[in-house]
Amino acid sequence: MSTGRKVDFWFDFASTYSYLAAARIFPLGPEEAADFRWRPMLFGAILREQGYTTSPFNTQPAKGRHMWRDVERRAAGLGIRVRRPETFPQGSLQAARVMLVGLEEGWANGFAMAVFASEFQHGLDIESPEVIAACVDLAGGNGAAAMSRGASAAIKERLRIETATATAAGVFGAPTFVVDGELFWGDDRLDEAMAWRRGDHPLQIARQGR
Amino acid sequence: MSTGRKVDFWFDFASTYSYLAAARIFPLGPEEAADFRWRPMLFGAILREQGYTTSPFNTQPAKGRHMWRDVERRAAGLGIRVRRPETFPQGSLQAARVMLVGLEEGWANGFAMAVFASEFQHGLDIESPEVIAACVDLAGGNGAAAMSRGASAAIKERLRIETATATAAGVFGAPTFVVDGELFWGDDRLDEAMAWRRGDHPLQIARQGR
Numbered sequence: 001m002s003t004g005r006k007v008d009f010w011f012d013f014a015s016t017y018s019y020l021a022a023a024r025i026f027p028l029g030p031e032e033a034a035d036f037r038w039r040p041m042l043f044g045a046i047l048r049e050q051g052y053t054t055s056p057f058n059t060q061p062a063k064g065r066h067m068w069r070d071v072e073r074r075a076a077g078l079g080i081r082v083r084r085p086e087t088f089p090q091g092s093l094q095a096a097r098v099m100l101v102g103l104e105e106g107w108a109n110g111f112a113m114a115v116f117a118s119e120f121q122h123g124l125d126i127e128s129p130e131v132i133a134a135c136v137d138l139a140g141g142n143g144a145a146a147m148s149r150g151a152s153a154a155i156k157e158r159l160r161i162e163t164a165t166a167t168a169a170g171v172f173g174a175p176t177f178v179v180d181g182e183l184f185w186g187d188d189r190l191d192e193a194m195a196w197r198r199g200d201h202p203l204q205i206a207r208q209g210r
Numbered sequence: 211m212s213t214g215r216k217v218d219f220w221f222d223f224a225s226t227y228s229y230l231a232a233a234r235i236f237p238l239g240p241e242e243a244a245d246f247r248w249r250p251m252l253f254g255a256i257l258r259e260q261g262y263t264t265s266p267f268n269t270q271p272a273k274g275r276h277m278w279r280d281v282e283r284r285a286a287g288l289g290i291r292v293r294r295p296e297t298f299p300q301g302s303l304q305a306a307r308v309m310l311v312g313l314e315e316g317w318a319n320g321f322a323m324a325v326f327a328s329e330f331q332h333g334l335d336i337e338s339p340e341v342i343a344a345c346v347d348l349a350g351g352n353g354a355a356a357m358s359r360g361a362s363a364a365i366k367e368r369l370r371i372e373t374a375t376a377t378a379a380g381v382f383g384a385p386t387f388v389v390d391g392e393l394f395w396g397d398d399r400l401d402e403a404m405a406w407r408r409g410d411h412p413l414q415i416a417r418q419g420r
Contacts, residue, residue: 050270060260062382066395073402076413172272185276188398192283203286 008178012043013092015174019116021187040096098150110139218388222253223302225384231397250306308360320349
């Protein structure tokens with residue numbers, strides 16, 4: 001049920017763990033789902049601010065190997081299908097901009113799920129305008145019109161602002177959940193973020209008991 | 211119960227998440243506990259090989275802030291006490307060397323738990339020889355003798371070999387669990403590593419079903 005407490009779900013379309021989180025949030029019942037704000041960001045820009053030029057999964061081969069195996073193991077536990085795309089990470093700029101159009105027009109969450117599935121279930125290239133336009137159509141928007149709006153100066157600027165907002169909120173990884181200023185990093189913290197939203201996280205309970 | 215499958219528990223005494231893992235493994239029943247091999251390593255040396263000069267929790271302030279809050283939240287959920295020491299990260303070289311003495315003499319696991327508790331429950335300095343010697347005594351060894359053996363060339367060399375063994379096994383973070391060559395990074399993957407040890411991890415089951 002809706003608690004009135006909103007959860008900011010910061011994600012990047014290039015991120016495998018963002019996909020795992022999206023695939024769990026998307027099928028929530030309507031009242032719970034309504035508490036989630038899907039907020040695309042450019043995690044690459046945040047990484048660059050931290051001094052990285054590419055994904056640590058690429059610069060640290062052992063970490064990269066573990067990530068793919070970990071995603072495979074977690075996906076099996078969560079009942080989520082996953083397939084490794086040929087290119088990783090993929091550029092998420094175009095998809096993130098079109099997502100902002102979808103947030104204004106009301107088809108954003110379905111679009112996001114279609115993009116993640118295209119990339120991590122079907123191995124498609126989300127840098128392809130055709131793939132992104134098809135995802136818009138699938139979600140109930142107008143693909144051609146959304147691609148055009150997504151390339152506007154206003155949307156470009158809005159994505160920069162959103163990414164800066166994420167950084168200012170303390171976001172340093174994807175996905176991140178923020179509830180009442182409480183920040184949870186990683187798909188594997190979704191259950192804790194949900195508990196915080198309900199008010200029954202063990203740390204909240206421990207403090208009430210004092 | 212013991213499955214005969216061994217779990218290599220690679221840890222670093224400087225690591226908060228290694229503490230959380232140790233605090234969960236230590237109280238396991240004797241048969242389960244017997245399947246765990248506590249293996250100290252110098253994670254700092256592994257980080258340096260990856261090009262880092264200090265902990266990412268220090269170089270990325272947002273990541274460091276999240277880590278402490280995350281540890282506090284997880285500790286509340288697991289019923290583990292945690293307190294932030296004044297110095298972080300602390301040098302773990304001395305404790306790791308003495309741990310190797312303990313592995314030969316049979317008091318290693320109790321020593322490890324005493325060191326972690328000194329550091330992360332009582333805020334003590336594990337770079338202090340007095341603290342480490344006291345932990346040996348507490349675990350049933352001879353503090354003075356163990357400190358002396360821990361400073362020997364043979365033990366120093368053995369720790370270097372252990373750390374190189376960890377790297378060769380694919381370890382890039384602490385703690386890491388390795389079961390039958392399957393590598394799990396992070397305290398939050400302990401349950402999955404335990405499942406793999408039993409043979410009932412969802413990915414193992416999915417593959418048997420094929």
